[in-house]
Amino acid sequence: MELSDKVNTLLQEANVFEPPVPIKNIAVNWGARVLPYELGEEVSGILVYDNYKGTIGYNSSNHRVRQRFTIAHELGHLIYHVSDNSGKEMFVDKDFIIKFRSEKDYSPKEIRQEREANAFAAFILMPKQFIFSEIKKSKYKELSETEVIEEFAKLFDVSIPAMTYRFADLNISSY
Numbered sequence: 207m208e209l210s211d212k213v214n215t216l217l218q219e220a221n222v223f224e225p226p227v228p229i230k231n232i233a234v235n236w237g238a239r240v241l242p243y244e245l246g247e248e249v250s251g252i253l254v255y256d257n258y259k260g261t262i263g264y265n266s267s268n269h270r271v272r273q274r275f276t277i278a279h280e281l282g283h284l285i286y287h288v289s290d291n292s293g294k295e296m297f298v299d300k301d302f303i304i305k306f307r308s309e310k311d312y313s314p315k316e317i318r319q320e321r322e323a324n325a326f327a328a329f330i331l332m333p334k335q336f337i338f339s340e341i342k343k344s345k346y347k348e349l350s351e352t353e354v355i356e357e358f359a360k361l362f363d364v365s366i367p368a369m370t371y372r373f374a375d376l377n378i379s380s381y
């Protein structure tokens with residue numbers, strides 16, 4: 207299933223029709239346990255898959271928007287990278303962006319999986335159709351692009367860099 211179709215199905219099943227996307231509920235609906243953990247400074251999230259059950263741990267000290275991105279990212283791993291015959295699997299996620307500055311430390315499979323989990327997180331926290339219906343509103347017409355992105359980041363409860371990437375990805379520049 208295409209990533210965007212998968213995301214739309216998850217949103218519909220959770221009756222989510224507008225931002226902010228309640229990512230924790232969606233993960234729980236999928237069958238995951240979602241828990242805060244003391245993970246230290248480096249690790250933002252973990253996914254443990256064991257005995258057919260996924261447990262997502264997010265860093266209890268991180269800012270809320272970071273926690274939301276982490277939960278979405280780990281849910282991406284749970285949906286796409288483990289299966290009933292996986293046995294026991296564990297993903298440990300450090301800073302997703304810094305990580306790719308040293309790609310040589312990671313196998314091509316790991317890099318692909320991290321990119322997929324990040325793409326899933328961006329798609330589900332900032333659904334394309336939610337962005338396009340919001341951007342039509344007249345209140346944005348008088349704002350600069352930076353201001354619009356700030357407003358959208360607040361509304362979708364994501365970081366400004368995450369929303370900036372998403373706008374670029376969706377080719378939003380005039381509205």
Ligand SMILES: [Zn+2]
Nearest residue numbers: 297299320323
């Ligand atoms: Zn990851």
